[in-house]
Amino acid sequence: MAGPGSDYAKPVKDGIAAQNPVLVQALGICSALAVTGLVSTTLVMGAALLFVASFSSLAVSLLRNAVPHKVRLIIQMLVISTLVILVHLYLRAYHFEMSAALGPYVGLIITNCIILGRCEGYAMRNGPVMAFLDGLGSAAGYALVLLAIAIIREPLGSGTLLGYAVTPKGFQPALFVSGPPGAFIAMGVVVWIVRAIYPEEEVTEHPEAL
């Protein structure tokens, strides 16, 4: 990352901290939780999201003057879906087990509101380089939250970390942590901790019609 005064570092830093999509804007939670049972699946999901978010922002930014305003959402969806298909085909060809473990959640990157949100909210109004970095920053912020949740869930739920046993002998993994309730509660705890440490990040309340 460049120095603090650099313009190029700003969108990346905002995405990770001040404008963190999951913690501050409460976006993209959908697929955030489903893959966080294991650290390995989380890392792959994070990488896929970095790829899709940065390149869709880049493409939308390059196209922004050529696309009529009325059809822009459809064009953005087309760009995002195409990139997601690339990720899906790559995973299926080279990492078949990972692809099977992630299941339909790779396809669900399409409807991840973070990506469409950055395309619509930033890439449509900014140059390609900044848009690319903005997509990268938001996706990195998202991936870090996912990783934090996964690091809580994998040892407690399965007794391992990245597949290595880390808990002492006799520790009984709690099935509920690796199931859906554990995902929700772990996420709530991460949000709580982050907002307790950084209280200056105002809790942005959503308008009634999101």
Place this chain on the structure above:
Amino acid sequence: MHADATFSTLVVVFLAAILTNNILLSKFLGMCSFIGISRNIHTALGMGIAVTFVTFCTAVLNYAIYYGILVEGAPWCAADLTYLSFLCFIMVIAGFVQLVEMVLERFIPALYYNFGIFLPLITVNCAILGVSLFMIDPNLKFGFKQTAAYGLGSGLGWMLAICLMAGIRQKLELADIPKPLRGLGITVIITGLMAMAFLGFQGIVDLG
């Protein structure tokens, strides 16, 4: 799950989609709008009805497209086009939502003013795309009728979850919650508790 669709298998799929395999509480889909608009029970109900309708219709449409065109050796196009399924599904959903919006505005304006604001949000509701993606899971071997039952059940399950949440959040207005936990934090934790309660349905019906 067998491919033949007797009435009882349809009931099983329908109930499983609502209770044990709830699209929100066990598959984590549709969380964004769940958190965004679960503050008022009437709004939640409106969104729930809109989601149920769109989920059901697009699941059926996408089923027809997937097995009629995209899979290898399908009746209308023999080539294997399954790699286009994501693209087709999301286009069908976006197009369908747009169509419903136009039809409602033209013919039933009263309904349009009540549900109109929810419709654009539905396109990016992951629950809708999620149902279309889950129904093609080869392990489930869903036939046409099962898909219809699954689509309807999933939509109703989502509606049930968001209405329950809206009821709880109206009570929460009066609760004294630690400041960092307010808003997103407490909502997610309560969702976790709801998911835990729904685990109690495990074993009543089993999907696949």
